[in-house]
Amino acid sequence: MLFVKSVGNGVGAAMVPCGCAPTGVWPVLPRPNTAANQFSNVVQLLDHARLIVMLLDESGIILYVNDHGCRLAGMSEGELVQHAFTDAMIEEGSSKRIGDSLMKLLRGQQTHFNHESVLEREDGDSLVIDWHHTRLKGSDDESAVLCIGVDVTLRRKAEKNLAWLADHDPLTKIYNRRRLEADLEKILHRAGRYGHGGAVLYFDIDEFKLINDTGGHSAGDDLLCTIAGRLRQSQRATDLPARMGGDEFAIILDETDEEGAKQAAERLVQNLSSITIRLGDLSHHVSISLGMVLYPQHGQTVEELLTHADMAMYHAKRLKHPGGRWHCFEKNDTGQEMMRRKVNWRARIEHALANQKFTLFYQPVVVTGNGTIHHYEALLRMTGDDGEMILPGEFIDVAETCGLISQIDFRVVQLACHELGRWRRQNRSVTLGINLSAQTLDVPGFVPFVTTQIERYQLNPAQLNFEITERSAVANMEPAQRMMREMQKLGCTFALDDFGIGFSSWLYLKQLPLNYLKLDSSLTRLLVDQQEDRAFVKAINEMSHALGLRTIAEAVENAATLEILQSFDVDMVQGYYLGKPAPHLINEVTAPRSA
Missing domain, CATH: 3.30.450.20 (PAS domain)
Structure with missing residues (x-):
């Protein structure tokens, strides 16, 4: 030596x-x-x-x-x-x-x-x-x-930020659904061991869609953050508030009785009803619909309690109490209005499947560097009896619980391949992003069906880019891996959608045969104003590139957001600023080629 x-x-x-x-x-x-x-x-x-x-x-x-x-x-x-x-x-x-x-x-x-x-x-x-x-x-x-x-300073900071994301909602900065469910599991175990009870409050914001449609997504995001701030300030130190997704929130009230939980529900309704927001020239007073469950009376598992809390919230929308718009779960809640609603929607979905009432809209996904269209995401719409276009948020949940979602996925693939075949005959080379549900990942006949459609319309399999959500992939890891590998052998590609809202682990990205990673809209909407969000997006983008994945940012609604994403070298972007979903292909994006 x-x-x-x-x-x-x-x-x-x-x-x-x-x-x-x-x-x-x-x-x-x-x-x-x-x-x-x-x-x-x-x-x-x-x-x-x-x-x-x-x-x-x-x-x-x-x-x-x-x-x-x-x-x-x-x-x-x-x-x-x-x-x-x-x-x-x-x-x-x-x-x-x-x-x-x-x-x-x-x-x-x-x-x-x-x-x-x-x-x-x-x-x-x-x-x-x-x-x-x-x-x-x-x-x-x-x-x-x-x-x-x-x-390794930057790496450790990124890991710390990503670990924070695993438990928190990036928009409101409070706990997310994953963390609440994990903590509720522990609380229920402790409550069973020591014999104490508690409650879960579950609520959503009334007319939140109207707020988004009238004031824009920024108004809706601001309201969500305001409500999260009120939850942090007004609850006991031992209470655990979380954003469950969309405009839904939940709070665990540990070691309380029924009377204490009712008082907490009344205080919360009154507190949040004092929030006023401006929608154009009008003032809008916020109201919520709140469902309450007690443990162990209304359930001894996380799934039971949250399901019953959701049912109680649904009833709160129709019932008025002296203390506010809230309802405590009752055993007969399970078989009334909610079941009628599901039966009605199931009939409408079955009618749409039988009568070709599903159609596709297309939104461009744009290369960040030069503004060219890389591919389009195929977005599902259902045509109502009076011709109105019904967004999937109205019926997808019912389709999943009623076992109809895989039939919808098959129909979407059929529609997409039919259109790709038509464009091929017009000498137009187009790639479509197609969303898949968790249930379809484990359907044995899906891969043969896709193969048949590719052969029927003489397509290049690379024209099909299937998008699966992070939550569905992790929940169905083995069937997801198996199906994805079979599809990639055909030549199809895969994107992990909504990355960030149900964050689990970068280990899953190594286990799944992915080509693209799509950043959830909650990570991009506040990039201009939130330094922390910029740090998260930059870290996720860099680590995705290190794993050989190309990144796509959703919900790009202005030039400033686009410019930030360009500076981070995010590969592709998608959003209303670049092109709204349309029943036909958009040949050029509406935004300038460079921000």
Whole structure:
């Protein structure tokens, strides 16, 4: 093994191999000694490496540091060489522990070890360094330590932000559905063990669609954030509020009785009804519909409680109580109005399937760099009896619970392939993004059906890009993996949709054979005003690229948002600013080619 040592004092000292000197001696060879000149090439390589490279002697004293190490430390070579590694590079609270490990390394009790530590610079900045230390053995039992440090500050910050996203709603900054369900599971276990009860309040905002349609999505987002702020301020420290999705919220009230829960419901209704928002020239007073369930009376599992809370909320929309618009769940709630509503919608869906009442609208997905249309997302619409276009939010949930969603997915694929075949005959090469439900991921006949449609209309399978949501993919991991791999063998591609609202783990992205990742609209709508949202989107985009995925940002509604996404190198964008969904293909986007 050849050791190296600094030649000369301070900056510009040459590094030479110790094998050129007598045994046991760290040589001082002046330039332009031949050995030193030969080794200077190695020094230059070390200086240009994007790593901290250090050599320590048997006492843990720094003998050499490369240029990159000096730059990260914010010190010159002269300020580092001949100083103890633990004094110069390790934070005070960890220096003894790291020093002890280095001594074990030098004594031969271990050959290498690694750790992370904080490098506190004199300018006040702090860096997280991932260190790898290796013992070098020379002649006459002389030892040294080679230290390699990697700056992982940005990576750790991104991981921290992504870990936060796993439990929080990025728009309102309160807990999300996943975290509430996980905490409720623990609370129910504890309540069963110690015999105490509690309640769950579940509510949505009345006429929220009207607010969005009249004031725009920004007005709706502002209202959601205002309500979340009220929830944080008005609840007990032990209560747990969360945004469940859309305009729905829930609060866990642990260790309370029925009377305490009713009082909390009344206070909440009154508190939120005091919120007033401007919609054009009009003032709109906010109101909510709230359902309440008690545990263990109304359910002993998370699924039971949330289902019953949703039913109680539905009844609150039709019932008025002296204390406000809320309703406590009753056992006969399960078989009345909600079931009639589901039966009605089921009949309408079956009628639409039987009478060709489903149609597709197309929204362009645009390449961020040059403004060209990469592909279109096929968006489902149902035609009502009077000709109105019904959005999927009105009937998809019922279709899923009634077992009709896979039939709808098959119809969408059929419609999409029919249109692709028609455009092919017109010499138009088009790719469509097609949404798939969780249930269809496990339907055995789906892949053969797609294969038949591709052959029937003489399509290139790459023209079909299937979109599955993060939640459905994670909930059906094995069938999703199996089906996706079969489809990719045909030549189809896959995108993970709505990434960010049900965030689970980057591990799932490695397990799923994906081509694209679509950032959920909740992550992009407030990019202009929210620094945290910009940090999240930038981190997700960079880590997606590291995994070989192309990224698509949804809900781009203005030039400022587009410009930010361009600066982050997001691959593609989609939204009303670029083109609204239409029953025909949009040949050019409405926004300028560069923001």
